[in-house]
Amino acid sequence: MIAMKFPTEATLRRIIAFVAALGIGVATYITIADSGGGAPACLAGGGGCETVANSSYSHIAGVNVAVFGIIGYVILLATAFFANDLARFAGFATALGGFGFSIYLTYLEIFTIEAICQWCVASAVLMTILFVLNTTRLIGYAGTTTTAAVPDQG
Amino acid sequence: MSNKKEREKRREQRLQEETKVDAGERRTRLLQFGAGAVFLVIVAVVVLIVVNGNSESGGDAQNLKEVSAVDSLVQGIPQEGLALGDPKAKVKLIEYGDLQCPVCKAYSEEFLPQIIENKVKEGKAKVIFRNFTIIGPQSAPAGAAALAAGAQGRGWEFLELFYRNQGKENSGYADDEFLTAVAKGAGVKDIAKWNEDRKGPKFTGEVEKTTEQAQSLGLTGTPSFAIEGPSSNGLELLGTPSTPEEVEQAIDKAS
Numbered sequence: 001m002i003a004m005k006f007p008t009e010a011t012l013r014r015i016i017a018f019v020a021a022l023g024i025g026v027a028t029y030i031t032i033a034d035s036g037g038g039a040p041a042c043l044a045g046g047g048g049c050e051t052v053a054n055s056s057y058s059h060i061a062g063v064n065v066a067v068f069g070i071i072g073y074v075i076l077l078a079t080a081f082f083a084n085d086l087a088r089f090a091g092f093a094t095a096l097g098g099f100g101f102s103i104y105l106t107y108l109e110i111f112t113i114e115a116i117c118q119w120c121v122a123s124a125v126l127m128t129i130l131f132v133l134n135t136t137r138l139i140g141y142a143g144t145t146t147t148a149a150v151p152d153q154g
Numbered sequence: 155m156s157n158k159k160e161r162e163k164r165r166e167q168r169l170q171e172e173t174k175v176d177a178g179e180r181r182t183r184l185l186q187f188g189a190g191a192v193f194l195v196i197v198a199v200v201v202l203i204v205v206n207g208n209s210e211s212g213g214d215a216q217n218l219k220e221v222s223a224v225d226s227l228v229q230g231i232p233q234e235g236l237a238l239g240d241p242k243a244k245v246k247l248i249e250y251g252d253l254q255c256p257v258c259k260a261y262s263e264e265f266l267p268q269i270i271e272n273k274v275k276e277g278k279a280k281v282i283f284r285n286f287t288i289i290g291p292q293s294a295p296a297g298a299a300a301l302a303a304g305a306q307g308r309g310w311e312f313l314e315l316f317y318r319n320q321g322k323e324n325s326g327y328a329d330d331e332f333l334t335a336v337a338k339g340a341g342v343k344d345i346a347k348w349n350e351d352r353k354g355p356k357f358t359g360e361v362e363k364t365t366e367q368a369q370s371l372g373l374t375g376t377p378s379f380a381i382e383g384p385s386s387n388g389l390e391l392l393g394t395p396s397t398p399e400e401v402e403q404a405i406d407k408a409s
Binding site for chain 2: 049050051055085093096099100103104108112135138139142144145
């Protein structure tokens, strides 16, 4: 009865794959721009990206937080290629973790670092979308079986 | 009443229902796990934010560390303003930094000592610190305070001591009390003059000037290094080198 009103799982998986691919792009750009001490270029001017990239919060144990972003987005992209409960739950759990981490990082940007980096905001928005999509997918399709194992690439 | 056909029909129905119940159970369990995960993540985020808010802000003016280590690092090396090294040294190594920047702190502790030991003490190069204030509102006053200490020949002691006692960026630690403690620890003799100098237009203006200069050079992060020597092509940008050896080679190349 719910499934009728929901987008089909194939549609959800296609959108998840697309948004996760965008996320990989954004996180990879931040990682590359930051390597060697630089900073991502802020599109609308202002030094927000420099301040954020130079802050002590931009690295955890010497690893740029954007690297964790890349890993998360890659997992999310992978889960879009399987239509089973494992993929549904893994996608949901990863998006949930990424969403929680994004909330924490955005909190730091606003209240501690006091600077906003558009690229980080872009990633936070993408992660939020992925969280909504994966939650929809889990609620709508957990426990179901479908025959289509790979999303339609059309 | 119960013939064979009916029995089979009932059996099939029962099997179908069992599969349904199975899928339903799996679904319920997954959703329960999901709800549990949501709860855990909410707790984790709240804990992180609370811990971050309560964590020590650093920059303890009452308890400066490593005063003697800083002394022995730069002792006996000529200083002029924020330039460290023989004034006649052919190569100028320029560091654009922000006193609040944690990466600059790491460079000052793990990177510059080797260059000071091998190149500056040998008279091959002098290191010049220029303020490139990008972290926050307390960066510029801290930079001007370093310049004012430099006016009394204690600029590098001030820089090094500040970095070794650096607090959490923009936590408000770099106030007058902290700056004064660092100046005293750095060996600034005339604190009254230092106080006057650091607030005067000469040094606050210089902080702005060097920050603009760094921006016009296209620098985006701190620390960024630049080098100039007889064999260099004017002022050459080194970016943020990953090893001290890289800088030593650049110094050799430029001299």
